[in-house]
Amino acid sequence: xxxxxxxxxxxxxxxxxxxxxxxxxxxxxxxxxxxxxxxxxxxxxxxxxxxxxxxxxxxxxxxxxxxxxxxxxxxxxxxxxxxxxxxxxxxxxxxxxxxxxxxxxxxxxxxxxxxxxxxxxxxxxxxxxxxxxxxxxxxxxxxxxxxxxxxxxxxxxxxxxxxxxxxxxxxxxxxxxxxxxxxxxxxxxxxxxxxxxxxxxxxxxxxxxxxxxxxxxxxxxxxxxxxxxxxxxxxxxxxxxxxxxxxxxxxxxxxxxxxxxxxxxxxxxxxxxxxxxxxxxxxxxxxxxxxxxxxxxxxxxxxxxxxxxxxxxxxxxxxxxxxxxxxxxxxxxxxxxxxxxxxxxxxxx
Amino acid sequence: xxxxxxxxxxxxxxxxxxxxxxxxxxxxxxxxxxxxxxxxxxxxxxxxxxxxxxxxxxxxxxxxxxxxxxxxxxxxxxxxxxxxxxxxxxxxxxxxxxxxxxxxxxxxxxxxxxxxxxxxxxxxxxxxxxxxxxxxxxxxxxxxxxxxxxxxxxxxxxxxxxxxxxxxxxxxxxxxxxxxxxxxxxxxxxxxxxxxxxxxxxxxxxxxxxxxxxxxxxxxxxxxxxxxxxxxxxxxxxxxxxxxxxxxxxxxxxxxxxxxxxxxxxxxxxxxxxxxxxxxx
Numbered sequence: 364x365x366x367x368x369x370x371x372x373x374x375x376x377x378x379x380x381x382x383x384x385x386x387x388x389x390x391x392x393x394x395x396x397x398x399x400x401x402x403x404x405x406x407x408x409x410x411x412x413x414x415x416x417x418x419x420x421x422x423x424x425x426x427x428x429x430x431x432x433x434x435x436x437x438x439x440x441x442x443x444x445x446x447x448x449x450x451x452x453x454x455x456x457x458x459x460x461x462x463x464x465x466x467x468x469x470x471x472x473x474x475x476x477x478x479x480x481x482x483x484x485x486x487x488x489x490x491x492x493x494x495x496x497x498x499x500x501x502x503x504x505x506x507x508x509x510x511x512x513x514x515x516x517x518x519x520x521x522x523x524x525x526x527x528x529x530x531x532x533x534x535x536x537x538x539x540x541x542x543x544x545x546x547x548x549x550x551x552x553x554x555x556x557x558x559x560x561x562x563x564x565x566x567x568x569x570x571x572x573x574x575x576x577x578x579x580x581x582x583x584x585x586x587x588x589x590x591x592x593x594x595x596x597x598x599x600x601x602x603x604x605x606x607x608x609x610x611x612x613x614x615x616x617x618x619x620x621x622x623x624x625x626x627x628x629x630x631x632x633x634x635x636x637x638x639x640x641x642x643x644x645x646x647x648x649x650x651x652x653x654x655x656x657x658x659x660x661x662x663x664x665x666x667x668x669x670x671x672x673x674x675x676x677x678x679x680x681x682x683x684x685x686x687x688x689x690x691x692x693x694x695x696x697x698x699x700x701x702x703x704x705x706x707x708x709x710x711x712x
Numbered sequence: 713x714x715x716x717x718x719x720x721x722x723x724x725x726x727x728x729x730x731x732x733x734x735x736x737x738x739x740x741x742x743x744x745x746x747x748x749x750x751x752x753x754x755x756x757x758x759x760x761x762x763x764x765x766x767x768x769x770x771x772x773x774x775x776x777x778x779x780x781x782x783x784x785x786x787x788x789x790x791x792x793x794x795x796x797x798x799x800x801x802x803x804x805x806x807x808x809x810x811x812x813x814x815x816x817x818x819x820x821x822x823x824x825x826x827x828x829x830x831x832x833x834x835x836x837x838x839x840x841x842x843x844x845x846x847x848x849x850x851x852x853x854x855x856x857x858x859x860x861x862x863x864x865x866x867x868x869x870x871x872x873x874x875x876x877x878x879x880x881x882x883x884x885x886x887x888x889x890x891x892x893x894x895x896x897x898x899x900x901x902x903x904x905x906x907x908x909x910x911x912x913x914x915x916x917x918x919x920x921x922x923x924x925x926x927x928x929x930x931x932x933x934x935x936x937x938x939x940x941x942x943x944x945x946x947x948x949x950x951x952x953x954x955x956x957x958x959x960x961x962x963x964x965x966x967x968x969x970x971x972x973x974x975x976x977x978x979x980x981x982x983x984x985x986x987x988x989x990x991x992x993x
Contacts, residue, residue, distance in 0.1 A: 372845075378853035379852050382856030385860065386869055386872075
């Protein structure tokens with residue numbers, strides 16, 4: 364073997380070795396800090412380690428996207444945003460950058476962490492209207508609104524409205540975790556979020572959940588990961604129904620919004636057979652959809668954008684709505700609105 | 713005073729002879745025009761991956777297939793499936809495998825090789841090992857570079873590491889098996905390159921599309937059983953193949969491919985050992 368050949372062999376082996384070592388380090392560390400942000404958004408430090416589901420949304424990206432502009436043109440909305448602004452003093456379109464949420468099936472509670480620009484005094488005064496309270500918990504200001512049952516009884520002469528079956532006694536709280544970071548949820552959930560950050564026992568220590576989070580979060584506008592198995596166990600589902608539910612352990616959803624919307628739903632099942640059955644169900648569903656869509660072009664366009672993939676225990680369904688597709692869908696919707704409806708002749712008796 | 717007789721030198725064994733031939737052939741094979749062509753071919757996906765990554769870093773909308781955005785892992789799977797496994801591996805097997813002995817015959821250097829005190833089978837095995845080293849050293853780094861460039865677009869390196877390892881193993885196995893098959897074709901037939909190309913682009917494509925047992929007489933059928941990525945509908949032929957696709961189990965694929973390699977190498981070695989090579993004047 365001459366020198367040139369030796370150098371070539373060494374160089375090739377070096378490239379493969381470096382690549383494999385890089386992958387190995389990323390595999391064991393759950394991602395590579397050089398390539399993406401370490402361990403996800405910093406808000407994850409506030410989520411409890413036993414969270415059953417975690418979700419994230421980059422509200423800023425979504426609000427600024429071309430897709431949302433087109434959607435607003437097609438379906439103008441504003442009432443929900445105005446209502447939220449009136450109740451909280453927060454303008455969804457301008458004040459919120461990101462939202463991170465977690466749900467714990469065991470404690471049956473959820474907490475939402477909102478990052479953005481807030482008028483803390485205004486929020487506090489809005490919440491304290493009525494019988495709300497302020498306390499310091501672990502050095503963080505927590506504003507607690509009135510418990511739901513009291514809020515319901517206020518102004519009703521002490522009579523519970525007949526349509527309220529179980530008002531519950533949980534109060535809602537808002538905690539000002541850091542400058543520009545709010546935690547919103549049931550008081551116990553908010554306090555648990557504060558404890559998670561202080562103790563360090565948070566969702567980033569949940570290796571199984573973080574593996575899915577790190578797999579899917581890169582470059583996405585919104586994502587959610589949930590352990591469906593745990594949710595099924597904690598939910599009050601009859602055993603007979605539980606037996607017939609698909610053997611799905613984990614579900615992960617991702618969405619990337621720029622000009623259009625692309626997204627995927629990924630399910631990890633118990634075994635390969637369950638995954639194959641799930642794929643068969645989805646294939647059947649897509650075929651049924653195509654069959655019943657008939658001449659409905661909107662439905663047909665959306666169905667055509669669905670693609671199934673995944674191997675082994677993983678089943679993934681991806682979809683894509685391009686900006687052009689939105690234009691077509693909006694055009695089709697307008698066209699169907701413009702078409703004269705058949706006149707109904709009154710029955711003559 | 714008698715001088716003790718030096719014991720007669722024994723011919724090297726099969727393994728050491730093969731290694732010697734391997735060392736001799738590796739340099740020749742690596743710096744031939746064929747390898748430069750191979751380097752250009754497997755370098756193409758690296759260049760494409762670099763371009764796609766640069767566009768992604770510049771903030772473009774990313775890769776779209778059938779007007780649908782696909783992320784890095786899907787692009788990587790597509791490149792492995794459509795480019796490497798469906799095209800590069802069989803083509804490299806044809807061009808290199810059929811020429812293991814044929815090149816020596818064409819260059820009229822085979823008599824010099826056979827006049828060495830090594831078995832003829834060692835010549836074949838040594839050249840086969842050189843083919844494996846040559847192709848693996850060029851193709852595998854290309855795959856790793858594509859992986860490093862493409863996966864971070866919407867995917868994670870850690871999450872796709874196992875797929876990389878599987879893909880590298882599948883490519884190496886594919887090169888080994890196709891090399892063995894075409895080494896046999898090269899040793900046996902007069903126009904091995906033509907027969908090899910007909911096998912890869914004719915026979916395998918047809919039998920994979922047809923229902924029934926005929927697909928078991930192809931290498932690609934067993935290679936599919938090893939592929940971790942879902943096969944995309946990249947063409948009408950793939951779609952037809954997908955309709956009739958019956959992917960064999962992993963164990964069946966591995967065992968069968970191992971058998972194919974051993975059997976074809978054995979028969980190739982037998983042909984080389986027993987054949988009288990008449991060089992054209």
